[in-house]
Amino acid sequence: xxxxxxxxxxxxxxxxxxxxxxxxxxxxxxxxxxxxxxxxxxxxxxxxxxxxxxxxxxxxxxxxxxxxxxxxxxxxxxxxxxxxxxxxxxxxxxxxxxxxxxxxxxxxxxxxxxxxxxxxxxxxxxxxxxxxxxxxxxxxxxxxxxxxxxxxxxxxxxxxxxxxxxxxxxxxxxxxxxxxxxxxxxxxxxxxxxxxxxxxxxxxxxxxxxxxxxxxxxxxxxxxxxxxxxxxxxxxxxxxxxxxxxxxxxxxxxxxxxxxxxxxxxxxxx
Numbered sequence: 001x002x003x004x005x006x007x008x009x010x011x012x013x014x015x016x017x018x019x020x021x022x023x024x025x026x027x028x029x030x031x032x033x034x035x036x037x038x039x040x041x042x043x044x045x046x047x048x049x050x051x052x053x054x055x056x057x058x059x060x061x062x063x064x065x066x067x068x069x070x071x072x073x074x075x076x077x078x079x080x081x082x083x084x085x086x087x088x089x090x091x092x093x094x095x096x097x098x099x100x101x102x103x104x105x106x107x108x109x110x111x112x113x114x115x116x117x118x119x120x121x122x123x124x125x126x127x128x129x130x131x132x133x134x135x136x137x138x139x140x141x142x143x144x145x146x147x148x149x150x151x152x153x154x155x156x157x158x159x160x161x162x163x164x165x166x167x168x169x170x171x172x173x174x175x176x177x178x179x180x181x182x183x184x185x186x187x188x189x190x191x192x193x194x195x196x197x198x199x200x201x202x203x204x205x206x207x208x209x210x211x212x213x214x215x216x217x218x219x220x221x222x223x224x225x226x227x228x229x230x231x232x233x234x235x236x237x238x239x240x241x242x243x244x245x246x247x248x249x250x251x252x253x254x255x256x257x258x259x260x261x262x263x264x265x266x267x268x269x270x
């Protein structure tokens with residue numbers, strides 16, 4: 001079977017995009033993992049399917065990590081999803097709402113970039129002291145559609161992201177599903193830099209949208225920095241996280257604004 005696909009990336013976080021509005025595709029986890037394999041497939045951090053809405057949205061977003069497992073949400077993927085849907089409609093759309101396992105997400109388009117309005121974050125925990133890979137770390141956590149652990153360092157350049165990231169990802173404090181892990185450096189009161197280890201990819205990625213939001217909100221919790229917060233990712237891009245704190249530790253109108261770029265189109269045998 002020849003599968004038609006589009007390759008996109010959001011701040012370096014790359015995805016295989018598939019149009020499944022007719023529900024003709026039914027891919028196994030092994031097939032998805034093979035498509036995402038950088039040696040034997042297209043190569044990507046994840047795969048997204050556009051499907052018909054079932055719960056009042058305009059579309060449904062199905063997101064799968066590179067290991068073939070379905071995940072609740074992906075912030076960079078959601079921006080790419082929004083722009084891909086707009087592309088399928090001749091770039092005539094200004095605003096869409098789409099369903100995810102993490103809730104309803106909206107997207108609006110501005111000069112090739114996309115602003116997504118995300119579901120409300122929850123399960124905030126601050127200042128947990130955890131043993132991780134032989135070190136004692138002060139760990140903060142929050143769910144921004146998927147779970148994230150956040151650790152601050154004076155300088156993230158020397159951080160062993162794979163070692164500490166895997167230690168957090170599989171830590172008993174986040175069992176049984178595990179967590180994504182973020183390592184953060186404060187650049188200015190309204191600016192941070194992050195490096196992220198992604199669950200399902202099981203390695204550092206160039207960017208993680210839900211991770212950017214998690215780190216920005218934790219930064220606000222710890223410092224009181226106002227919205228929006230600028231977040232620089234490992235791929236070099238800087239994105240903006242906006243939010244409203246409606247009550248202590250409660251947030252609404254959480255947004256992520258940044259690029260969603262087309263790379264190439266093609267076909268692959270599965």
